Amino acid sequence: MRKVSLLGFALLSLHVFGQTNYLDEYRTWSIGGGIGHTYMLGDLKSFQQGRDQYTRANARGGFTVAGYGHITKFINPFFGLQAALTAGRVTGTPGTQSGNIPGRHFIGSIIVPEINASINFINAFRIGEVRPTKHSFIGSVGYGFAIYDYEVYINNTPTPNYTAGFNWRQAVAVPVGFNYKYRLSNTWDFDAGIKGFFFNSDLIDGTVYGSTNDQVIFTSVGATYNFGTKAGKKESVVYRSPVSDLYEFTASVRRDMDKITKDDDGDGVPNMFDKEPNTAKGAVVDGAGRALDVDGDGIPDHLDEDPFSPKGAKVDSKGRELDSDGDGVPDSRDLEPNTPKGSLVDVRGRAIKSVGGGLNDAFIPQVYFAVNSALVTSANAERLAVVARLLNANPDMKLKVIGHTDKTGGEEYNRRLGQRRADAVVDYLVRNFGIDKSRFTTESAGKSQPLSPRLLNINRRVEFIIQ
Structure with missing residues (x-):
C-alpha cells in the first residue's frame, strides 16, 4: 500500500508541480528499430516435429526473419505512447498431432501497423532507490x-485455391x-523484446481448424535513439524515477541541513560554509571559517606568537619576526643586521659604541602579556635572551623593570597586576639566565602610561630603563 501511495504521489507531483520542468531535464522522444524471429501459433505452428518431410524449405515451419520500427513519446517517467510497425514472414506445419489437417504447411507474410500504450514497470517499483540505473x-x-x-501446401503441392502473387487480407x-x-549512452539504448500478436482471425496460417484464433510471437533485438526538443538533455526519462528523485532530493536536503547545523571544528561556522573544516579549537576565524591572520604573515593568529608583525616582515614558523644578529631589533627595522652578540644597540639596531651619553638611546626589547596575566610566555623568550646578553656583556649595567597594564579594570587592581608582571620578568631572567637579582629594581605604572589608546595588547607590557 505504501508503494502505491508513493507512486500516486509521484504522478500527482508531476502533474501539479511542474511536469514540464521535470521532463525538460530528460529525453522523452525516441525512435528505433530492429530485427528478430516470428513464431507461428495457429493451426499450423513453427518448429513442429516431422517438418523435415516437406521439401519447400521456406514453408517448413523454420526460422523466419521479421523487422520492426517505432517512434515513442513518454508523457512522464511511467507512461508513454508508441506508434510501431512490425513486418515479416511466418511459416508453420501441422506436426504429428493435428487432427484432420495432416500434410498442410504454409508460408505467409504479415504487416502490422500498431498504436501502443507503454508502461515503465521498473519505475513503478523503484521506491526508495536512489542509485542511477x-x-x-x-x-x-x-x-x-x-x-x-499466405501460400498453403498439402504434401508439398499448392492447394487448389492457391492464387499466385499477393492477395492481401485484413485482421x-x-x-x-x-x-x-539497456542504456548505452544518453542517446542510445540496446533493446531486447518479445511481443505477442493476438488476431481476431483463424486464417493467418491459411487454415481454419477448431475455435481458436491465430497468434504470432515475435522476438527481437534492436537499438533506440533518444532525443528531445531542447539541447543539453540528459538520459531518457525511462531511466529516471520521480519517486527515487524525491528520495534523493530529500536525502540531499538532509545532508545540507546536517552541514548547516553541524560545526565539527567548533569555530562557529557551519560545515556547509566552512572553508577550513578542521580549524584548531579556540582559533578565531572569519565568516568562511578560515583562521584569522591579522598581520598577514602566513601564520594564523592562534599559532602566531607575534600577531602584529609589520606587513612584509619575514617571520619564523611561530610568527615571530626574524632577528638574525639577536640584538632584539627585528631584521625589518635593523640597519646593522650583523651586530656582534651582546652589543648595546639603539631602536634601529645600530651599535652604541660606549656606555655614556648615548646610553639613553639604547634599545631593549619589551615583554608582552595576555589579558589579566603575569605569565611570561615562550613568545618572549628570545626578547629576554637579548636582555640577558646585554647584561652579561655589560656587568655594571643595572635595569629598572616597569610593569604596565591596559585600561580595563580599576586603578589598584592594575597597579598590583603591573607589579606582578615586573616581578615575573625579573624572576625569569634570574632563573633562566643566572642574572643577579640585585641588578634590578621593579615598579608598576599600572594603566597610567599607555603606548596606544586603541591597541590594548601593546599596553600590556614590561619595559626596561638603564639606570
Missing part, C-alpha cells in the same frame, strides 16, 4: 490492423509486448 523494463499493449497473405491484432532496455 541503466536498465528499464517496458510493457506495452495496443491495437493494430494486420494485413497478411485486427492486439499486440502485447515486453521490452528490456
